[in-house]
Amino acid sequence: MSSLRAARRHGRPVHRHPRATRGLAIDLGSSRTRAWVPGRGIVLEPPTADPSGRPVRRGRITDPEACGRLLGRIADAALGPDRSDTVMLLSHPVLAGAEHRRTARELLAALGPAGIVILDSARAAAAHADPRGDGPLLVIDLGAELTEITLLVDGMVADARQAETGLNDPVPDAATDSAGDPEPGAVVRTVLDMIMSMWRQDRYGALRGALRKGPLLAGGGALRPDLTNRIAVRLGVPVRLADDPSTAVVRGAGLILGSVLRHSGAAAAVLPGRPR
Numbered sequence: 001m002s003s004l005r006a007a008r009r010h011g012r013p014v015h016r017h018p019r020a021t022r023g024l025a026i027d028l029g030s031s032r033t034r035a036w037v038p039g040r041g042i043v044l045e046p047p048t049a050d051p052s053g054r055p056v057r058r059g060r061i062t063d064p065e066a067c068g069r070l071l072g073r074i075a076d077a078a079l080g081p082d083r084s085d086t087v088m089l090l091s092h093p094v095l096a097g098a099e100h101r102r103t104a105r106e107l108l109a110a111l112g113p114a115g116i117v118i119l120d121s122a123r124a125a126a127a128h129a130d131p132r133g134d135g136p137l138l139v140i141d142l143g144a145e146l147t148e149i150t151l152l153v154d155g156m157v158a159d160a161r162q163a164e165t166g167l168n169d170p171v172p173d174a175a176t177d178s179a180g181d182p183e184p185g186a187v188v189r190t191v192l193d194m195i196m197s198m199w200r201q202d203r204y205g206a207l208r209g210a211l212r213k214g215p216l217l218a219g220g221g222a223l224r225p226d227l228t229n230r231i232a233v234r235l236g237v238p239v240r241l242a243d244d245p246s247t248a249v250v251r252g253a254g255l256i257l258g259s260v261l262r263h264s265g266a267a268a269a270v271l272p273g274r275p276r
Helices: 003-009 064-080 098-109 120-128 185-200 204-215 225-235 245-260
Strands: 024-026 033-037 041-046 086-092 117-122 134-144 147-153 154-161 216-218
Touching: 003 033, 003 204, 024 064, 024 245, 033 064, 033 245, 041 064, 041 245, 064 098, 086 098, 086 120, 086 245, 117 120, 117 245, 120 134, 120 147, 120 154, 134 185, 134 204, 147 185, 154 185, 154 204, 154 216, 185 204, 185 225, 216 245
Parallel strands: 024 086, 086 117, 134 216
Antiparallel strands: 024 033, 033 041, 134 147, 147 154
């Protein structure tokens, strides 16, 4: 499935904006925000928090005013003050909810782009690591404050689970490894519990097919071999790491955005589909 078709299939029809010639893709994470400009790649990776506080917690916008300032600084640095010829794409957790998406859309609209795309992070990561999008794919996103598992079937969200725990959560001293990093057992148990929950509702065998194919691991946690190896052993299947997993979402978002721009399709209103 092409990146443009992926964007189309998960929201309202793409509206044309002939003026749109530039783009900015943003992965608004709880720990770090990454920005991608088609043709230039990653241009900014600032911490999401600033001296005024943390505008995003557990993958959700909790301080819209501070978040708006952050997005404004990114847009100014990446694009300059005039964004009237720009399409902006912002990724969000699959289960972030309608209020989060609505707030994200309003914040982007205030920056003055020609069009806006709101897309979930699982499909963005898949666009980067599995661009054909054929058949079932299980995306395991191991983030700083959020762990998400999404089952995609032919590019569509078929099921999703989320746990508000991540690698940045404090752990007792006894639960750290020799390097002082969080012991991976709790994260692994969370992943396995969510997969088992999906398994019980897997009526048509899509999850089984995705596991045979090999789950795709993204997020900063995918950089930890102690974590990824344990997940592979417990599942009994090989896992696949996205290329540079901590930036897989913004890279995939950039691919989708580039496809939209090539087709002169600035998406004024693309809302993500809900998991079935």
